Amino acid sequence: MVVVDGHYFPHVTPPKVSRIIEKTREGLDRIDLATDRRVFPLEVRCPHCNHSLMDADRKLDGHPAVHITVSFGRKHGWIRLSSLYGSYTMASEHEIPLDTVVHCYCPHCHAELGAASTCAACGASMVPLIVRGGGIVQICSRRGCKAHMLDVS
Ligand SMILES: [Zn+2]
Ligand SMILES: [Zn+2]
Numbered sequence: 808m809v810v811v812d813g814h815y816f817p818h819v820t821p822p823k824v825s826r827i828i829e830k831t832r833e834g835l836d837r838i839d840l841a842t843d844r845r846v847f848p849l850e851v852r853c854p855h856c857n858h859s860l861m862d863a864d865r866k867l868d869g870h871p872a873v874h875i876t877v878s879f880g881r882k883h884g885w886i887r888l889s890s891l892y893g894s895y896t897m898a899s900e901h902e903i904p905l906d907t908v909v910h911c912y913c914p915h916c917h918a919e920l921g922a923a924s925t926c927a928a929c930g931a932s933m934v935p936l937i938v939r940g941g942g943i944v945q946i947c948s949r950r951g952c953k954a955h956m957l958d959v960s
Contacts, residue, residue, distance in 0.1 A: 848890045849957075850939035856916035860936065862887065867896045873936070875920065877909040885914070892944065892957055905951040908932075921948060928954040 809816040809824065811831050819827065848870045851860050862874040865887055872887035877899070884900030886909075903909060908931045911920040921934040926947040933945040933956065942959035 847892055849892050849944055850890065851936035851944060852939065853913040853915060853918070854920065854935055854937050854943075855913055855918035857937070858913065858915040859939075860913070861890065865898075867891075867898065868894050872898070874914055875934075876912040876914045876917075877903070878912070879903060879907050879909045886911075888946070892955065895953060903950045907950045908948050909950065911948060926952060926954045928952055 809819045809827055811827060816823070816827055850871075851873055852858060853860055860873050860875060861871045863871045865872045865874070867887060867889040868891045870890045873890050874885060874887050877884065877886045882901045886899040886903075887897060889896035911934045912918065913920060920936070921932045923935050924933045924945065925931065926933055926949065929947060929949050929952045931947055931949040931952065933954075934948050935943050935945045938944050938957070938959065940959075942957065945956040945958070947954040
């Protein structure tokens with residue numbers, strides 16, 4: 808078995824190793840989006856004003872992006888996140904350095920999103936969003952931290 812970046816490849820024979828290295832260069836996360844059935848789109852709302860945070864005009868990974876406002880340091884701007892649970896594709900108005908903890912706001916009511924719980928992996932605050940159909944998804948506010956928690960009730 809070979810493990811690369813948290814991806815498991817069972818029953819690997821020596822000739823397959825070079826294929827895995829090739830795939831890794833192409834980006835394992837990208838390949839997963841097409842094949843991994845754990846990756847599925849979520850529609851989310853602001854927990855304060857209940858307004859949808861989906862931006863149908865701007866797509867990431869082929870689905871409407873999640874649009875929120877962030878601030879860090881003296882910068883303030885928009886961020887768009889992939890709505891595919893399990894994808895870390897994002898776009899932002901300002902380049903956010905890795906490990907930066909951002910404050911997140913609803914672009915509609917401007918309430919701050921978060922501070923209800925902290926990330927088990929890094930201790931930053933988790934940002935809770937209401938999932939259409941029931942439940943809450945929480946995403947870590949630290950850039951680069953891959954802690955997501957989905958609690959579907
Ligand atoms: Zn709101
Ligand atoms: Zn974290």
